[in-house]
Amino acid sequence: MTRLVLHIDRLVLRGVDPGDAEALAAGLRAGLARQLAEPGAAQALGGTASRPVVRADQVRLAPGDAAPAQGEAIAAHLVRETLR
Template sequence: MTRLVLHIDRLVLTGIDRHDADAVAAGVQAELQRLLAQPGALGALTGGGDRPRIRAGSVPVPHGGNGHAMGQAIAGGIARGVKP
């Protein structure tokens, strides 16, 4: 059995209101769980070995969206940054 452990020690979010932080974090967590549970996702990720840092780069977030939607967009950027 292959196991993936993902630690996010620091997530830099420029321009996001502090009041949205919990909703953004919940959106990131839920979307990463969904993306990484898809068939074949784990195999694509484990081929790259340990990675001390992932740079997701700029992630477009929906204007007027809620914190959860922002978190989903951020998780998509993280998932793209993790894949080899």
């Protein structure tokens, strides 16, 4: 079993209502935990482990989605970008 440790030192949420920031961050944490727990995810990311920063393109979110769902969408986008 491969162990994956992820540290997010700073999360910048531009254009997010301050009242939604914590819920969006919780959705992001949950989405990353779920996706990175998938079989083979840690091994697939092994080659990118030394990348200190992951910058993804702009993430488009569906209008009206709840903040946790937006966080999950961001998590999916980040994982896809990292594996690219």
